[in-house]
Amino acid sequence: MKNLLQNLWEKVTNSRPWKSFFRHGWPDNPLDRSLIMTTNIFFHLHPVRVNKKSIRAAYSLGLGVITTVMFIILALTGILLMFYYVPSTELAYFDIVKLQTKVPFGQLLRNMHRWGAHLMVLSAVLHMVRVFYTGAYKPPREFNWVVGVILLILTIAGSFTGYLLPWDQLAFWAITVGTSVAAYEPLMGKTIKKILLGGPEVGQAALTRFYGLHVMVVPAILLLVISLHIWRVRKDGGLAANEVKDDDELEAENDSN
Numbered sequence: 094m095k096n097l098l099q100n101l102w103e104k105v106t107n108s109r110p111w112k113s114f115f116r117h118g119w120p121d122n123p124l125d126r127s128l129i130m131t132t133n134i135f136f137h138l139h140p141v142r143v144n145k146k147s148i149r150a151a152y153s154l155g156l157g158v159i160t161t162v163m164f165i166i167l168a169l170t171g172i173l174l175m176f177y178y179v180p181s182t183e184l185a186y187f188d189i190v191k192l193q194t195k196v197p198f199g200q201l202l203r204n205m206h207r208w209g210a211h212l213m214v215l216s217a218v219l220h221m222v223r224v225f226y227t228g229a230y231k232p233p234r235e236f237n238w239v240v241g242v243i244l245l246i247l248t249i250a251g252s253f254t255g256y257l258l259p260w261d262q263l264a265f266w267a268i269t270v271g272t273s274v275a276a277y278e279p280l281m282g283k284t285i286k287k288i289l290l291g292g293p294e295v296g297q298a299a300l301t302r303f304y305g306l307h308v309m310v311v312p313a314i315l316l317l318v319i320s321l322h323i324w325r326v327r328k329d330g331g332l333a334a335n336e337v338k339d340d341d342e343l344e345a346e347n348d349s350n
């Protein structure tokens with residue numbers, strides 16, 4: 094009986110379907126351990142060898158990951174919001190009221206999107222402060238710092254363009270003030286205002302443009318640049334703390350000398 098089960102188990106684990114799902118054996122040897130890291134997209138985000146300090150929660154506070162999760166939540170809730178929202182000056186405000194009062198979980202959906210946006214800006218800023226505090230902007234990570242600055246600008250652009258969409262008094266006047274401030278930029282200010290509003294004042298053309306930017310242009314660029322950013326973290330050898338030797342590594346080196 095035992096032999097039969099063992100044969101069956103071997104047959105299953107040697108079959109093509111099994112091998113197409115599980116590409117490595119049990120991690121009880123160095124080869125299978127490294128295959129686990131390199132064949133899994135989430136583990137592969139870390140270099141094959143990481144030191145303890147760089148994966149300690151207290152080091153990075155997980156702020157980059159939190160920002161990434163916020164982006165995913167915003168994308169998912171944003172898609173659901175698109176089912177109920179029409180970017181028209183006549184319908185937009187009432188669509189939001191309807192969403193909050195008639196649609197099941199509509200209030201929750203809107204609040205998740207709104208609070209998620211606030212939290213994404215906050216966590217991106219805190220993440221930048223952490224990177225600065227730990228000196229992780231220094232070579233070879235200076236390129237990723239610049240990519241990060243672009244991400245922060247895009248995150249703020251996402252918040253700004255979303256602000257107009259509820260088409261209430263707060264939205265209307267916030268964008269009126271915001272685009273008037275932009276017009277004071279000495280070289281391109283007036284052109285930027287015209288491009289954003291599509292006319293002399295906030296109206297249907299502005300709502301259409303902000304909607305297009307908010308649901309398509311900004312998220313698509315954010316997705317691309319976040320992917321580039323995370324790929325760079327991996328290619329720069331993981332977090333900067335990974336370059337510092339662990340106490341036990343130093344001890345092993347001292348012992349061998």
Ligand code: HEM
Nearest residue numbers: 153156157158160161217221229238241242244245332333
């Ligand atoms: C949408 C915004 C952002 C996302 C989603 C994001 C995501 C991430 C993730 C997942 C990591 C690796 C884990 C971690 O450090 O927590 C990371 C690392 C890093 N990020 Fe960001 N980030 C963003 C904005 C920024 C900003 C604003 C800066 C700086 C201006 C920045 C600079 C860096 C650098 C230099 C690293 C490497 C850190 C190290 O080696 O310790 N990022 N980012």
